[in-house]
Each structure stands twice: as structure tokens, then as C-alpha cells.
Amino acid sequence: MLVLMRLIRSGAAALVFAGVLAMGGTAFAVLGQPSPWQMGFQESAAPTMDDIVWFHDFVLYIIIAITVFVLALLLIVIVKFNARANPAPSRTTHNTLLEVLWTVIPVVVLVVIAVPSFRILFVQLNIPPSDLTIKATGNQWNWTYTYPDDKIEFTSIMLQDEERAKVSPPPPRLLGVDNPIVVPVNKVVRVQVVGSDVIHAFAVPSFGIKIDAIPGRLNETWFKATREGVFYGQCSELCGKDHAFMPIEVRVVNEQAYAAWLADAKKKFAMDGSAPATSVAAAGAPKTE
Numbered sequence: 001m002l003v004l005m006r007l008i009r010s011g012a013a014a015l016v017f018a019g020v021l022a023m024g025g026t027a028f029a030v031l032g033q034p035s036p037w038q039m040g041f042q043e044s045a046a047p048t049m050d051d052i053v054w055f056h057d058f059v060l061y062i063i064i065a066i067t068v069f070v071l072a073l074l075l076i077v078i079v080k081f082n083a084r085a086n087p088a089p090s091r092t093t094h095n096t097l098l099e100v101l102w103t104v105i106p107v108v109v110l111v112v113i114a115v116p117s118f119r120i121l122f123v124q125l126n127i128p129p130s131d132l133t134i135k136a137t138g139n140q141w142n143w144t145y146t147y148p149d150d151k152i153e154f155t156s157i158m159l160q161d162e163e164r165a166k167v168s169p170p171p172p173r174l175l176g177v178d179n180p181i182v183v184p185v186n187k188v189v190r191v192q193v194v195g196s197d198v199i200h201a202f203a204v205p206s207f208g209i210k211i212d213a214i215p216g217r218l219n220e221t222w223f224k225a226t227r228e229g230v231f232y233g234q235c236s237e238l239c240g241k242d243h244a245f246m247p248i249e250v251r252v253v254n255e256q257a258y259a260a261w262l263a264d265a266k267k268k269f270a271m272d273g274s275a276p277a278t279s280v281a282a283a284g285a286p287k288t289e
């Protein structure tokens with residue numbers, strides 16, 4: 001038995017080692033976007049995502065422990081109780097202690113998983129006092145972003161290959177857009193999400209946010225980007241033929257750069273007040289402060 005366990009352990013270690021070798025340096029996530037041969041999540045850039053990464057690892061340890069335990073039981077049965085090794089099987093049935101244990105222990109395991117899981121759900125949907133509100137409207141097939149407090153609104157469309165080639169360095173394919181969202185670093189950004197036609201979903205992995213954009217319903221979530229950089233996400237609800245071509249680009253910049261961008265954007269993207277859908281939704285947004 002011990003030998004077998006040791007074999008399994010060294011086998012697993014060799015597999016992991018081979019995997020790491022095969023993937024080389026590219027296995028490690030690039031900030032804000034997926035990378036070739038990536039294992040696991042994109043690198044976190046927000047406290048919510050830190051929690052999600054922690055929870056993922058935590059549950060993974062529980063899964064590994066349970067899997068190894070069940071495998072060990074199976075191997076014991078296979079080796080010790082096969083017809084050759086155990087020709088006269090015992091007729092024992094029922095064991096109260098065992099039955100209580102195999103009911104109570106899984107319940108305890110589930111509770112241990114549920115508590116942090118519910119906590120993260122609560123954190124994602126319980127919006128702290130926000131510094132900035134952005135409304136993201138999902139359209140077939142692009143996003144409209146509104147900064148209601150600054151009266152700006154613009155549409156964000158994916159760059160085609162020839163457009164990407166003109167930018168240096170070229171943004172990643174299928175992710176770069178013409179007008180990204182710009183937010184200041186370390187500020188709480190409230191994101192209001194709605195759909196204008198069908199259901200879309202607003203998701204940025206590095207911030208740990210993903211929420212449906214539903215016509216006629218204002219969903220809310222939030223993020224606080226703790227690192228500067230460019231972060232990409234995608235529409236995450238199958239919304240039609242160009243579902244794969246409505247990426248989300250968020251630029252997290254410092255306070256000064258944000259102020260400069262905002263001053264510029266106010267000229268470029270000023271709302272003319274003739275967009276009733278936007279103003280109604282912005283005015284009707286619940287105030288939680």
C-alpha cells in the first residue's frame with residue numbers, strides 16, 4: 001500500500017514537473033489578458049479577484065484530498081478484497097458509526113465551502129461607496145459606456161486587424177478596442193450593466209467581475225483596480241453572431257492621467273442630452289451611498 005502511495009506521489013510530481021517544463025515561461029499569466037498555455041486564472045488586479053483566486057485554490061485542495069481518499073479506498077478494496085485475496089467474504093452489513101460519519105463529514109465539508117463562497121458573492125454584489133460610476137450597455141455587437149456624472153458617453157468597438165497594425169504596440173487580437181474604458185487606480189468603480197437588445201454579459205477576469213447585461217433591468221457590480229495597466233474582458237453571454245467580437249478594454253491609470261483623459265473625453269464624447277435611454281437609466285440608478 002505504502003509503496004503504491006509513494007509511486008502515485010512521485011508519478012504526480014513528475015507529471016507536474018513535465019508540465020511546467022513543457023509550458024516554459026509562457027505558462028505564467030500576463031497581466032490583464034490570457035496567455036498561450038495559461039493554466040489557471042488571469043492575474044488578479046482587484047481585491048475581489050484575490051478572494052476568488054484564494055477560494056479556487058482552497059476548494060482545489062479539498063477536491064484533491066477527497067479524490068485521493070476515495071482512490072485509496074478503491075485501491076484497498078481492489079487489492080485486499082478481490083476474489084483471489086479474499087475467497088470467503090464477510091457478510092457484515094451496517095455500521096452505525098460509519099454511516100453517521102459518512103453523512104456528517106460531507107455536510108461539514110459543504111458548510112466549510114459554502115461560508116467563503118457566500119461571502120464572495122456578497123462582496124461582489126454589495127457595492128461600497130463608489131468614487132466613479134460607469135454604465136455599460138451591451139449592444140449587438142459592441143459596448144456603449146456612459147459616465148453619467150461627467151456627462152460623457154461613447155461606443156467601444158473591436159479593432160480589426162488592419163486597425164490594430166496601426167497601433168504600437170498592437171493590442172491583442174480580438175481584444176483591443178477603439179475607445180477603452182479609462183478608470184483611475186485604487187478607486188471604487190460602480191458598474192451598472194444593461195442590455196439594449198439581447199442579453200450580453202460584462203466580464204473582466206482580472207477584476208473578478210462578470211454580470212449579465214439584460215434589457216430592461218439594471219444590474220450592478222463594482223471593482224477596485226489596484227494595479228495600473230490594460231485589462232481585457234469579453235462579452236460572456238452568447239448574444240448572436242458577433243458575440244466573440246465585442247471585447248471589453250479597461251485602462252487603469254493614475255489620477256493625473258485620468259484627469260487628462262477625462263478633460264479630453266468631455267470634449268470628444270459629450271452627451272448631447274438626446275439619448276433618452278441613457279439619461280433615464282442613469283437617473284433611475286439606485287443611490288446606495
Ligand SMILES: [Cu+2]
Nearest residue numbers: 200235239243
Ligand atoms: Cu454580447
